[in-house]
Amino acid sequence: xxxxxxxxxxxxxxxxxxxxxxxxxxxxxxxxxxxxxxxxxxxxxxxxxxxxxxxxxxxxxxxxxxxxxxxxxxxxxxxxxxxxxxxxxxxxxxxxxxxxxxxxxxxxxxxxxxxxxxxx
Amino acid sequence: xxxxxxxxxxxxxxxxxxxxxxxxxxxxxxxxxxxxxxxxxxxxxxxxxxxxxxxxxxxxxxxxxxxxxxxxxxxxxxxxxxxxxxxxxxxxxxxxxxxxxxxxxxxxxxxxxxxxxxxxxxxxxxxxxxxxxxxxxxxxxxxxxxxxxxxxxxxxxxxxxxxxxxxxxxxxxxxxxxxxxxxxxxxxxxxxxxxxxxxxxxxxxxxxxxxxxxxxxxxxxxxxxxxxxxxxxxxxxxxxxxxxxxxxxxxxxxxxxxxxxxxxxxxxxxxxxxxxxxxxxxxxxxxxxxxxxxxxxxxxxxxxxxxxxxxxxxxxxxxxxxxxxxxxxxxxxxxxxxxxxxxxxxxxxxxxxxx
Numbered sequence: 416x417x418x419x420x421x422x423x424x425x426x427x428x429x430x431x432x433x434x435x436x437x438x439x440x441x442x443x444x445x446x447x448x449x450x451x452x453x454x455x456x457x458x459x460x461x462x463x464x465x466x467x468x469x470x471x472x473x474x475x476x477x478x479x480x481x482x483x484x485x486x487x488x489x490x491x492x493x494x495x496x497x498x499x500x501x502x503x504x505x506x507x508x509x510x511x512x513x514x515x516x517x518x519x520x521x522x523x524x525x526x527x528x529x530x531x532x533x534x535x
Numbered sequence: 536x537x538x539x540x541x542x543x544x545x546x547x548x549x550x551x552x553x554x555x556x557x558x559x560x561x562x563x564x565x566x567x568x569x570x571x572x573x574x575x576x577x578x579x580x581x582x583x584x585x586x587x588x589x590x591x592x593x594x595x596x597x598x599x600x601x602x603x604x605x606x607x608x609x610x611x612x613x614x615x616x617x618x619x620x621x622x623x624x625x626x627x628x629x630x631x632x633x634x635x636x637x638x639x640x641x642x643x644x645x646x647x648x649x650x651x652x653x654x655x656x657x658x659x660x661x662x663x664x665x666x667x668x669x670x671x672x673x674x675x676x677x678x679x680x681x682x683x684x685x686x687x688x689x690x691x692x693x694x695x696x697x698x699x700x701x702x703x704x705x706x707x708x709x710x711x712x713x714x715x716x717x718x719x720x721x722x723x724x725x726x727x728x729x730x731x732x733x734x735x736x737x738x739x740x741x742x743x744x745x746x747x748x749x750x751x752x753x754x755x756x757x758x759x760x761x762x763x764x765x766x767x768x769x770x771x772x773x774x775x776x777x778x779x780x781x782x783x784x785x786x787x788x789x790x791x792x793x794x795x796x797x798x799x800x801x802x803x804x805x806x807x808x809x810x811x812x813x814x815x816x817x818x819x820x821x822x823x824x825x826x827x828x829x830x831x832x833x834x835x836x837x838x839x840x841x842x843x844x845x846x847x848x849x850x851x852x853x854x855x856x857x858x859x860x861x862x863x864x865x866x867x868x869x870x871x872x873x874x875x876x877x878x879x880x881x882x883x884x885x886x887x888x889x890x
């Protein structure tokens with residue numbers, strides 16, 4: 416797929432590897448760049464480089480507990496926009512830190528639309 | 536939720552005459568009961584919110600204001616709650632009329648009447664048995680809360696499994712050369728997922744030993760008592776998610792060996808071993824194939840390699856190494872057991888709420 420504009424660099428905070436590698440493939444199919452993943456908020460803080468990321472996908476429950484919402488707020492403070500990717504829509508709705516929500520299981524068309532929200 | 540956290544094990548005394556209140560408080564305290572007085576209407580409202588185990592009320596306490604405040608509390612109770620109320624009436628009081636009126640104005644409560652002067656031991660044993668009944672209500676409450684929590688957790692897990700299966704489906708389809716190919720790979724992966732789920736459930740529902748994960752994943756590759764995959768290593772307890780991920784990784788390694796590697800010929804063997812360094816808790820896993828056909832690196836990255844890389848990068852925090860040596864494929868990965876993803880105690884709603 417070709418883009419009129421630059422591809423987006425996307426980071427993924429998720430603890431289910433099956434979903435990560437699927438979403439990674441979808442992101443690449445859409446012509447974007449998969450910029451890495453972490454499975455916990457603590458790891459995210461260690462490895463993320465804000466200058467190399469245009470947006471982050473964030474799950475609610477991670478390897479270190481229900482830290483997704485805190486991670487989303489933290490990412491926003493670093494200037495990184497966030498989309499929740501979750502099957503727990505009602506929990507995600509309680510938190511205002513994200514631009515929107517991608518439902519699991521992730522559909523390519525939905526992901527493609529929502530990723531465009533990262534363009535500021 | 537906060538409203539439901541009351542301990543329900545204390546007695547609230549409603550007695551406007553100070554002497555009555557003093558007497559009741561010292562009598563019940565002497566018998567090991569926790570007693571609190573409600574000083575006025577505001578205090579009563581506040582104390583009711585903290586969920587008393589029961590109320591002891593004297594005749595004089597039954598003012599219209601108190602009747603109304605307790606009424607409002609009672610009609611707002613959750614289903615499991617039936618507040619016991621011990622009522623001390625004067626002998627001369629119109630018993631029947633009062634009982635009828637309280638039955639009407641205080642629904643959702645159990646009324647226990649005593650006539651003054653009260654035989655102290657009767658009163659104490661009445662209060663104690665009412666409190667025991669109340670504590671059984673508390674058990675019911677805790678079970679209901681636990682059930683709600685479990686239903687949410689179950690819903691979450693089912694959604695997670697469906698999302699996993701959906702990813703396996705999409706990614707298997709993308710690499711498949713034919714429908715038969717697809718069907719074989721997909722059902723193999725689904726079976727590996729189902730086997731590890733069953734094994735975790737049969738243990739304690741939360742964890743599994745690494746040796747057990749290897750054993751159940753390689754069972755299909757055993758002929759008779761002879762396993763062509765020799766797995767050795769110390770006991771390592773893995774959380775549910777880590778066990779699932781490793782089982783799926785072992786499955787990919789084994790099916791790859793069966794199709795292209797050491798297990799594709801009768802004389803080939805695989806060694807899987809893992810070690811834990813005592814100094815820092817570093818878990819290292821190694822998979823070494825020998826005796827198979829000469830190995831060449833694949834021209835494109837398939838499902839197996841792609842999954843192993845993504846899964847183990849997440850689980851171990853490091854990228855696994857896959858070496859296509861001519862004498863056989865070698866695979867290695869290592870990571871600290873203290874990582875949240877490898878530490879069974881760090882994960883799971885069910886664990887977090889256990890005492």
